[in-house]
Amino acid sequence: MISPLEQRRMFALVTALLLASTAAQVPIAAGRAAQGTQPDRWLHVRVDNQEAKGELVRINLPLSFAEKVLPTIKHDKLRNGKITVDQANGVDLRALLEAVRTTKDGEFITVQGTTGDVRVAKQGGYLLVHARENKDGSKKRVEVRVPLTVVDALLSAGNNELDLVAGLRALQGDTELVTVKDEKSTVRIWLDSRSTSD
Amino acid sequence: MLGKVMLGLAGTTALAGAFLVQQGTVRVSVDEHRANGRHVHLLVPAALVPMGMRFVPVENLLDAATQARLFLPTIRVASAELARLPDCDLVEVQDVNKYVKITKRGGSLVIDVQSPEETVHVSFPLRLTDRVAAQLESVGPSA
Numbered sequence: 540m541i542s543p544l545e546q547r548r549m550f551a552l553v554t555a556l557l558l559a560s561t562a563a564q565v566p567i568a569a570g571r572a573a574q575g576t577q578p579d580r581w582l583h584v585r586v587d588n589q590e591a592k593g594e595l596v597r598i599n600l601p602l603s604f605a606e607k608v609l610p611t612i613k614h615d616k617l618r619n620g621k622i623t624v625d626q627a628n629g630v631d632l633r634a635l636l637e638a639v640r641t642t643k644d645g646e647f648i649t650v651q652g653t654t655g656d657v658r659v660a661k662q663g664g665y666l667l668v669h670a671r672e673n674k675d676g677s678k679k680r681v682e683v684r685v686p687l688t689v690v691d692a693l694l695s696a697g698n699n700e701l702d703l704v705a706g707l708r709a710l711q712g713d714t715e716l717v718t719v720k721d722e723k724s725t726v727r728i729w730l731d732s733r734s735t736s737d
Numbered sequence: 738m739l740g741k742v743m744l745g746l747a748g749t750t751a752l753a754g755a756f757l758v759q760q761g762t763v764r765v766s767v768d769e770h771r772a773n774g775r776h777v778h779l780l781v782p783a784a785l786v787p788m789g790m791r792f793v794p795v796e797n798l799l800d801a802a803t804q805a806r807l808f809l810p811t812i813r814v815a816s817a818e819l820a821r822l823p824d825c826d827l828v829e830v831q832d833v834n835k836y837v838k839i840t841k842r843g844g845s846l847v848i849d850v851q852s853p854e855e856t857v858h859v860s861f862p863l864r865l866t867d868r869v870a871a872q873l874e875s876v877g878p879s880a
Binding site: 579592593594595596597598599600601603604607608611612613614734735 | 811
């Protein structure tokens with residue numbers, strides 16, 4: 540026969556065990572809940588090499604992660620999510636972006652040569668860069684597509700600075716940012732709402 | 738009387754077990770592929786790491802904290818952000834000889850490196866990273 544005191548002790552022990560086992564399940568349940576909802580947009584980088592033992596790179600990074608982590612990095616010209624831009628090779632990058640932003644749609648640069656073509660244009664809210672190389676049998680093709688809202692956001696920092704965090708926040712929807720293709724490899728940088736780059 | 742003692746021991750063991758399971762484990766394994774290469778395999782309950790840090794001489798901890806000081810805020814924010822992500826493959830790099838993969842699995846960050854020289858596997862709970870960083874911050878020069 541168990542005494543009332545022992546019954547209370549048993550009850551306390553069983554309750555403590557149940558609480559402990561529940562606590563152990565909390566992170567697992569939280570993880571499952573997190574898996575169920577994927578509100579993040581992901582930045583993907585994918586490099587594929589067609590050679591048998593070629594390179595393969597897959598990077599999948601949520602934009603929110605980059606937005607939170609960038610401001611904590613203080614290194615060289617990167618501070619508080621903003622990067623200081625000096626004039627490089629006589630080109631004022633900030634002034635150049637500002638000029639692109641305020642100009643009407645149209646082609647800025649068109650170069651057609653025997654070894655390749657280059658085209659830089661502003662069209663439908665995007666800054667577009669197309670480059671194609673036809674040299675020594677090379678079929679390299681580069682395409683860059685930057686939303687102008689991102690350019691606006693980058694320029695929202697003070698003089699001589701680009702606000703990278705604001706730029707990331709301005710990236711909306713599923714969009715292809717960079718594609719580089721040649722006969723050996725393909726590089727893609729794009730945004731979507733999936734956590735995988737398959 | 739013996740029954741009560743056994744019951745107490747069983748209860749304490751179960752509670753301790755549940756706590757350790759909840760906190761996760763740190764796993765490190767290194768296998769060198771050369772002849773007589775080292776084979777290191779560690780499996781440590783994550784709950785013991787912050788406790789173990791209390792026994793590290795203060796000067797050693799201070800040295801580590803000073804070196805890591807600049808990165809600690811980044812590490813804390815990054816681990817908190819990674820912790821709230823669903824399980825995913827973050828980085829995968831393959832070249833002719835080496836393969837590196839960084840994934841998030843069930844609250845842990847898992848790092849696998851395979852090369853002709855060695856195979857390395859490291860996994861640790863992301864919450865542990867935050868706790869260790871917080872401990873280092875508390876002994877660091879900025880504290």
